[in-house]
Each structure stands twice: as structure tokens, then as C-alpha cells.
Amino acid sequence: MFSKIVRNGNNRPFINSCRGWFSTTSHDHEKHSCKLLIVGGGTGGCAVAAKFSKVMKKQELIVLEPSDYHYYQPLFTLIGAGVGTLEGSRKKTRDVLPDNCIWIQDKADGFDPKSNIVKTKKGNIIKYDYLLISVGIEPQFEVIPGLLEALSRPGGVCSNYSPKYVNGTYEALKKIKSGNAIFTYPNSPVKCPGAPQKICYLVDHYLRKEGKRNDVKITYNSSLPVIFGVKKYADALWKVVEDRDINVNLRTNLIEINSDKQEATFQNLDKPEEKMTMEYSLLHVTPPMATPKALSDCKELTNSAGFVDVNKDTLQHLRYSNVFTIGDCSSTPNSKTAAAAAAQSNVVQKNLSAVMQGEPPQSIYDGYASCPLVTGYDKCILAEFDYNLTPLETFPFSQDKELYSMYFMKKNLMPPLYWHLMLNGYWNGPAPLRKLMHLNLNGEK
Template sequence: MAFKPLDDDIAVSPQITLEDVAEATRQGYRSIISNRPDGEEAGQLPAAAIRAEAARHGLAFTHIPIVSGKATEADTAAMARALETLPGPTLAFCRSGMRSTTLWALARAGKGTPETLIGKAGAAGYDITGLAPRLRPAAPPRAFDVVIVGGGSAGIATAASILKRNAKVTIAIVDPAQDHYYQPGWTLVGAGVFRPEATRRAQADVMPKGVTWVQVATTGFDPDRNLVELADGGSLAYDVLVAAPGLRLAWEKIDGLEQTLGRNGVTSNYRYDLAPFTHRLVRETRSGRALFTQPPMPIKCAGAPQKAMYLSCDLWRKAGVLPKIDVAFHNAGPTLFGVPTYVPALMDYIEAYGIDLRLQSNLVAVDGDRRVATFAQTKDGATETIEREYDMLHVVPPQVSHDWVAKSPLAAANGFIDVDEATLRHPRYPNVFGLGDGAATSNAKTAAAARQQAPVVAVNVLAALEGKAPVADYDGYGSCPLTVERGKIVLAEFGYGGKLLPTFPKWLIDGTRPTRLAWFLKERMLPPLYWQGMLKGHELLARPHRIDAAS
């Protein structure tokens, strides 16, 4: 293989072989960087094999896999770190050498003119003229005391709580969204209780006064330099970072789903525009089969999949058509609900509505034209694929961390933001905190959890700005108001390990059975508590627990 020098410190190459590792050693290269993901094509030599061969020859090796055309700022930062720390000269390779050349140029941006970098790449046979705007020296990053990534409920509530305590703290919230949604309300939109418009406001209207709203997407974290990287090529510097990026609904992980959402009887309350369609389908369905699904954890609001089902059944029961509808709940998990205390009350409704409960049954494909759903059904350790026809299908998509989060130095093994479960501080970067759906905590991912987490993070951020250790902790509280029928709710409240953490005395609201007062709380009290309380920094029933306080 002919290696193509870009400068005195690096050469690039198409995919190399084990023999090429020996040749690189003979030519004086001291390290190898692989920029190619494993399994990109049949017969491709895996990175582990090249790593082992490099070690045998005494060469350093780093794997920075890049999907073609999708290099991120985090990838560029990783390449820059590798070029700075690996012994040189270095040989980098991918399928053709283009990705390695691109990352080299981006990593060198600011250390040479764009024309020089483009010229060196061209001399090696790679045209990177399209990178010219990204190769110009970046403007100095704007600096803030606190940068919050994510303008959802967790990020905004944290900013509001910080400013309530110290209005002089400079805060940037990074989020490109134009609208802000009260997502817990979408279940009731799907049941015809709320209008969809009641769950949406302009993002500008909920942004706390005193923060700088950076309306750009985040592309990466560089915690070693205290920087947040932005999609416009810029960056923000911080003293303390709060990562509240949320999670991503991975619709694409269910084969055929994206092509049929919103038609062919397929809906989901997990999308603002589809929740009204759920209500329409329920009203139009008078017989046949209705399937409701729940994917593997983690998902946000783990009770929402069955809430949609119970409210639909209640509407069918009141319309007198429930006996004509075959209702089934396909749950990928092994239990109906993760906290056993609440299961008996829910099972009463499963039986009352005549629901076919199928556990360890995961939706894997949808054929909308045929109206057929395919499930991976596990029983006694064996998994088989089954097809079921449907008239209505309510789908909850798998949910994952954002790719740029999973690739970042802040990620835990599962791709979410790594944090201490109590203090919500990152275990390796003491000036970084994480919360909300994007954090790798074991609590239920609910708005109620974010409401409790935000004040804890706020006071710990202020302590960090003063160089102090965290002063507050979080007990894993989450709340799941399980709407079992219109007018009644099983109010599940629990923390880490499934410990029951009821807000109200049992004589007022017994969370283990359905109550009308819990419904009143969800329908009438929680929306204003969200819009006027949580997002404004008012910590009603959410004061942070001090670590040094008596339990």
C-alpha cells in the first residue's frame, strides 16, 4: 500500500492490511489511527486485529471510527487529541483515506491557512475544497459561568432555580427548538381531554429572564477544555456545564414504522402531531384488533404506553364497543410495571378491560399496507417471531441517547451522560452535572423527576462555582400518574430501587389504588405547576435535600 503524506507528521491511506502494519513500521511510522467503523463492508479487517498487529510491532493505535460524511466536532476533537498525544509520525486510514484527510484538516484548522491545508490534501490526491469555511480560524468562544445544553424542562428549570438564588450568574441555554412542549399532556390529548395547543408554547416565552439563549444545535462536548461545540462551527466556554440534552426517539429501529406513522391505523402519543390522531383512531375504531406496544427500557414516562391503552379502553367501554375489540398490550419487559406495589391495581384494569397482556413481546416491524405488526416474543428463554394483524396500532418507539452525546467523553457505557446518582455530578469532571432524560441515572425518566433534580443541580452548580463540593442530593424520585380511566389515576411515586416516595398522606391520596383526586391533580394542577412553577424556578414540593441535613 502506498501511504500518502499530508505533512511531516502524518500520512493517510485506504484500508490497510496486516502486512501494511509491518511496512509502516519499516518506513518509520510510530502510531496508527483507524477512522473506519468495523463491519462497513464484507471481509473488512477489524480494528482489533490491526491494534494487535500494531502492538506486536511496537506501534501505538487509536480507533476513531467515522461514518462517511458524518464527522462531528467531537470526532475532530478526538483526532486533534490523538495527533497531539500519539508518537509521530502517524499513519491514518479509512476506506479511501478521505475521512482521515478530512479529520486531519479539521484538527489542524487555525494552525495553517485553509489554502495550505487544502493544497497539502490535494497533493495527496484528496479534494477538500468544500471544507474551506470550516478551516478558517474560529472566533474566540463566548464565555459564561454556566452553560446548559438543552432547553427542555430539565434545562430551563435548572436555569430558573439558579437565577432565583443568584441573579448575577451568567447562563447560556443551548437549544435550537422554536417550541417548548408539556409532553405529559400528550396522553390526555390522545384521549380527547386536552387540546394539543394547550401543551405547546413558544420557546422564547418560557426562556428564563436573564439567560442567553443560543439557538444552535450542540454537536459535542470538550470537557478537557471546558467547551461546548456548536453546529455553526462556534463554541461556548464555561466554568460549569449542565448537560440536559434529553434523549432521541429512535423510530427507525422498528422496520417500516417511519413510512406508516400517521396512517394505516398507526399512531403514537409520543409525538405532538400524532396524539390527536390517536384520539381520532379511537373514536373511529368500533371493532377489530387494537395493539399497544412498549419497547425495552429506558424510555421516558414508562407508564405512558399503558396509559394510552387504558384511556382508549375506557372510551370504547363508554361507547359500548369494547366487547367487539380485541385489545392487546405487547410489553418488551418482563413485568407490567417496574414497581410491584402498583401492579395489582393495574391488573384489575387489565382484567376489567379484557386486555391480552403479552410480556417480553417487542415490536420489531410494521407493514402498514398489510396492517401487520411483527413482534419478537420471548418465552422460557426462546424467542420467536410472530405476526399480528391490527386495525389500530399505538406504538412507543425505542429511545436512545443522541449520537453526539454517546460519542462524547461525558458518556457512560449506555451512551447517556454519566453522573453520580445522588449528586448528579459527573464522576470524572467535577464541574459537569447532568439531569433529565439524557442522564444515565436509574430513576424513571419523567417530568416529575426533572422537577426534583433541577433544584439539586442548581445548588450544586452554585457550590461548584465557589470551588465547593456538592451540597444536595437526589433520591431518584419520579412520578407516574397512571390514567386507568377518565377521572381516575393510580398515582405511582417512587425513587431509586422502587422505594415508595408518596408526596401526600395515604388518607388523602392512596397511590396504590385509583383515585379521583389524583386525576384532579394531573388534569388541573400539574399543568400550571409546570408552566408557572417549575419553569419559573418555584420549587413547590421540590426543595433540594441538603446532604448534611437530617434524613
């Protein structure tokens, strides 16, 4: 087991003072070896790294992550509506990774699970005994013709799904005075599936406060056949859109933007030959998303859709017993949210530890996910559910109501919980709190 010391331009070894060794050049190809390699330092990767850093030696644990900054992405919806700042949603990656690990600031470029090797973008090789894949899914703005051009110029096209563009949403919102405000949901998996309609409700509330709502028609075009996957919350959301005169078109997918004419073209997914073009004053686009190409190209690790092919209960790979996954890049059929990653982190830790000790994985992930459905600047429906889309609510009251308390929790309590507890390996979701609130009447283990 080894990890090469990086040298600077004066040929003197240097160490990132508190995060371990990492390469800052692409000259000499390096070889690294570790017991556990975590590919991806996002939400799930950080949480699991923190857990194992408490029981492993530093040289046994490597995190491969290219980014300088780590973002708390659940805040992007509020930032797009003018609540909070982008700077307030991020920290330096070196400050969220545990001290007791080696951070290699590079990106995975190829996986070889037969040889237990990951190749990096800089051409370096990392050999591992055990692998955790936590690379998430990436927005594919380039897939929709005209979208990148529209985002690069004034004209009302915006997206909360990137730190590069999120500030543009509020700028577009402040400028709209009349016309059509359109919000989209793509024909692909997305991170935080509730977010495409959260910004729709916030824009509605903003326009009402500014006295402009009567002059703006709001439309939510979703590729899905339902407004939300869990019927209990879907019923509540249908009441919201009806009360606020928001037009909803299901099975309607954005396929092209003409920013010169401020027009968006949509396709009826049930009748692909049917297309409609809509003028817009504001167009919030949720882009299609997919796993990184380096991962999806590895057919030995992924399913036909490019997601890591794992047992949905144990999160262990179906063919490589030393490979696990967490978060959005997993094939597990849960809603892709930070809350899901929190619940998965405990399962991954237990099952990966068991496998390391030569034992079978026993811990089960039930598909728990949470989506705080913000419906205004002071209200929120807290949706919680499992694999079966059955509500799995934490509080001892029905959560299909718009409540200020849930908005306050989303805006003020969840960010510090994320930064201080989850990323440090101490938060595994609200299951213990749920048992306490319900006196464990549902028999949860």
C-alpha cells in the same frame, strides 16, 4: 468572557427583545463564553436556568436550545385520547426561558469536556466554566422497520410520543370499530414509562363509552418483565387489566410493521427465535429512545448506553467535576419523568453552587419519581417512588387506588404548576408537602 452580537441582513445588531442574543444565520462562526452553559432547554434545563438566573449576571448564563416551542409532554397522553389540544400543551421557548440569560437557538453537535467547549450545529463554539447537560432522550421512530411509513398514512398506526404524531392517536381511536387494538413498550429506556399503558386504559374506556368494546380486543405488549416496576402499583394495575379484559404479553418487543397488510411483528425477548405477527386495527407505538447522537458519541461523558455518567446521588459527573446533568439523559437509574427532573433541579442547584464555591457537593437525590397512571377519563393511580422502587407517597392514604381526585390533579393542577412554578425555578417536587401530610413521621430531611 464574551458573547458576540448577532447582526441582521442590514449589518445592524439586533437583540431578541427579552431573551438575549442568539444566532439566526450560519454564515460566520461565532465564539461565546460563559460561566454556566446549559445544553438543552427542556424541563430540567429551564428549571435550573431559572434558578441560576436569579443569582448570575445575564452574560454568565447561556442556554443552548434549538426549538421554537417548549411542550408540556405529560399532557400528550390526554391529547391522544381527545382531552385537550396540542396548542394548549406548548409555549414559545422565548417565553419559558428566564429573561436574565442568553439563549442561543442552536443545537449541540459535539462536546469537548477536556477543553470545556461545546460545538454547535451551526459551527459555533461555546466555552464554559461549568456545564449542565439536559438534552433528554429522543424517539427513534426510524429504528422500527415500517413505522415511519405507517405513521405517514391512514391505517391506525399512531404514537403519543411526538407533537408531530400525537393528534393522530385520537383520529385513529375515533375510526376503530372492531379488530385488534395493540399497544407497545420498546426494549429501551423511555420518557414517562407509564405512558405506553395509560393510553391503553383510555382507549378501553373510550370504546366502552361508545359501545364498541365487545368488538375490539385490546393487547398490551411490553418488553419489560413486569407490568410496572413498583410492586405495589403493579398489583393494582394487574387488577385493572383483569377487570377490563386487557391481554398483557410481557417480554414482547415490536420489531417490524407492515402497514399494507396492517400487521405488526413481535419478538419474544426471552426466546429471540420466537416471533409472532398480529393484525391490528389500531396500533399505538412507543418507539425506542436514546440520547442525542452528539452526546452519545462523546465517550468521555457517557456510559456504554450513551447516558451522561454521573454520581446517582449528587448528579455530578464521575470524571469531570464541573459537569452535571439533569433529566432523561442522565445515567441515574430513576424513572424518567418530569417529576424526577423537578426533584433533581434542587439538588443540581445546590451541588453546582457548592462546586462553584470550591466546596464538595452535599445535596442528595433519592431517586424520587412520580407517574400519574391514568386508567380512564376520570380516574388515576398516583405512583410515587424512589431509587429502591419503594413507594414514597405524598398523601396520607394509600395511593394504589383509582381515584378521580388524582385524575383531576393530573389534568387540571399539574399543568399550571409546571408552567408557573417549576419552569420559573420555584417547584422542587412535593417533598415539603409530603413531610406536612405525614407529619414527617418518615424522618425525611
